[in-house]
Amino acid sequence: MEKQRYERPLIQKLENNMPNKFGTRTESAPMTHIDDVAVKDLMDKYGSPLFVISEKTIRTNIRKARKAFETRYPKVQFAWSYKTNYLDAVCRTFHQEGSWAEVVSGFEFDKALNNKVDGSKIIFNGPDKTEDDIKKAISNNALIHIDHLDELYSIQEIAGEMKKKARVAIRVNMDTGIYPMWDRFGFNYENGQAWDALNKIMRSEVMVLEGLHTHIGTFMLSPNAYAVAAGKLADLAIGVKDKYQHEIRYIDMGGGFASKNSLKGTYLPGSDMNPSIDEFAEAIASTLINSNFPPDKLPLLILETGRALIDDAAHLLGTVISNKRLSDGRRTTIIDVGVNILFTSFWYDHKITPAQPFTQYTENTVVYGPLCMNIDVIRDNINLPLLNKDDHIVIQSVGAYNMTQWMQFITLRPPIVMIDPEGEVHVIREKENLDRLLEFENVPEHLKDFTL
Numbered sequence: 048m049e050k051q052r053y054e055r056p057l058i059q060k061l062e063n064n065m066p067n068k069f070g071t072r073t074e075s076a077p078m079t080h081i082d083d084v085a086v087k088d089l090m091d092k093y094g095s096p097l098f099v100i101s102e103k104t105i106r107t108n109i110r111k112a113r114k115a116f117e118t119r120y121p122k123v124q125f126a127w128s129y130k131t132n133y134l135d136a137v138c139r140t141f142h143q144e145g146s147w148a149e150v151v152s153g154f155e156f157d158k159a160l161n162n163k164v165d166g167s168k169i170i171f172n173g174p175d176k177t178e179d180d181i182k183k184a185i186s187n188n189a190l191i192h193i194d195h196l197d198e199l200y201s202i203q204e205i206a207g208e209m210k211k212k213a214r215v216a217i218r219v220n221m222d223t224g225i226y227p228m229w230d231r232f233g234f235n236y237e238n239g240q241a242w243d244a245l246n247k248i249m250r251s252e253v254m255v256l257e258g259l260h261t262h263i264g265t266f267m268l269s270p271n272a273y274a275v276a277a278g279k280l281a282d283l284a285i286g287v288k289d290k291y292q293h294e295i296r297y298i299d300m301g302g303g304f305a306s307k308n309s310l311k312g313t314y315l316p317g318s319d320m321n322p323s324i325d326e327f328a329e330a331i332a333s334t335l336i337n338s339n340f341p342p343d344k345l346p347l348l349i350l351e352t353g354r355a356l357i358d359d360a361a362h363l364l365g366t367v368i369s370n371k372r373l374s375d376g377r378r379t380t381i382i383d384v385g386v387n388i389l390f391t392s393f394w395y396d397h398k399i400t401p402a403q404p405f406t407q408y409t410e411n412t413v414v415y416g417p418l419c420m421n422i423d424v425i426r427d428n429i430n431l432p433l434l435n436k437d438d439h440i441v442i443q444s445v446g447a448y449n450m451t452q453w454m455q456f457i458t459l460r461p462p463i464v465m466i467d468p469e470g471e472v473h474v475i476r477e478k479e480n481l482d483r484l485l486e487f488e489n490v491p492e493h494l495k496d497f498t499l
């Protein structure tokens with residue numbers, strides 16, 4: 048007979064379906080399937096941990112977002128924010144749904160070109176565009192969103208040398224009532240920097256002012272901040288028309304809408320509290336329509352929504368390594384998912400659901416990752432049913448920023464699969480391996496041999 052695992056007993060109060068401040072326990076069902084594919088089968092086949100992306104959810108999200116804006120405003124264009132998740136399969140899903148590409152580096156620009164996005168449908172943001180990046184953007188007819196005056200002068204010079212007009216917009220930062228203000232990017236509205244840049248562009252022979260851009264922050268919880276920002280961009284656009292008889296083609300409101308995740312330290316869960324896309328759409332569209340644009344001259348409205356469209360489309364599956372007690376008796380569960388692949392655990396309280404049936408008994412638990420680092424905490428306090436070694440868990444809504452900000456540290460990064468709308472599973476990024484990683488390393492000749 049197999050020897051049973053033994054843990055010294057500890058007397059601790061267990062909660063038996065006790066109501067908490069939101070009513071009775073909400074996470075009473077295990078998450079055994081994702082889009083009808085069994086979590087257990089996925090783990091058996093691809094190992095643990097494993098990122099799982101639902102193509103169906105991505106498509107539903109972008110269609111819902113488009114509908115929210117298109118029912119309120121006549122001309123709308125989404126551009127997928129590459130840095131939020133630049134896996135080619137994810138980007139191409141958005142491109143198939145009609146989204147342009149929004150990139151913030153030469154690398155991302157190349158990735159968009161490689162995904163066959165026409166250069167004129169690539170929006171190039173960010174403070175770090177090299178001269179080569181600018182040349183590439185101009186020759187591809189991309190939309191260059193200028194961040195600072197040094198960049199403006201570089202574009203002026205490079206476009207002059209190339210004898211080709213650069214299609215530009217400026218990024219504008221402004222007081223929207225949200226503090227701290229994101230005023231390190233772009234030109235300020237209130238102190239006149241924005242007008243300064245606009246005048247320079249309008250007087251230039253080699254730049255065409257196509258639009259105005261802002262990106263007021265990320266995980267914004269206030270639709271009203273977008274109304275304020277849209278109003279200020281509309282003022283600038285109408286000012287340019289009055290002064291130069293030049294019509295701006297688009298207003299780009301950036302990204303930043305909150306997803307339904309819960310920020311650490313918030314009292315109510317994000318699913319109850321965070322505004323819906325409709326609320327953001329209403330704030331932006333009604334401001335633009337109510338501004339002084341003639342009704343037949345409304346600019347195209349561009350949105351660079353990232354996290355709100357992808358967060359809930361991805362889950363991270365993991366496995367329990369061990370349970371133990373801290374010195375003060377608190378229950379801890381160690382899982383094979385560390386903060387190096389789940390960056391967002393630093394600011395979200397990610398929902399964690401067991402992937403198999405479990406007891407009704409729960410206990411407050413600290414969930415640790417596998418790294419030899421004290422900061423490797425996935426949840427510092429979560430009410431979880433009692434899990435055993437080798438049980439599987441599903442960490443929900445991890446689609447934004449984790450698969451781009453992750454790092455290879457102590458462990459190799461896990462594979463990523465995507466479930467297509469027919470329920471077929473595709474590996475869209477392979478599990479890392481030592482050989483591939485070593486391809487980047489060189490050992491100098493004199494360090495090759497040693498005796499111990």
Ligand SMILES: *Cc1c(COP(=O)(O)O)cnc(C)c1O
Nearest residue numbers: 128262265302303351352353354
């Ligand atoms: C990061 C970024 C976005 C996307 O932001 P989300 O918060 O993911 O919606 C959009 N535009 C710009 C300029 C960005 O830097």
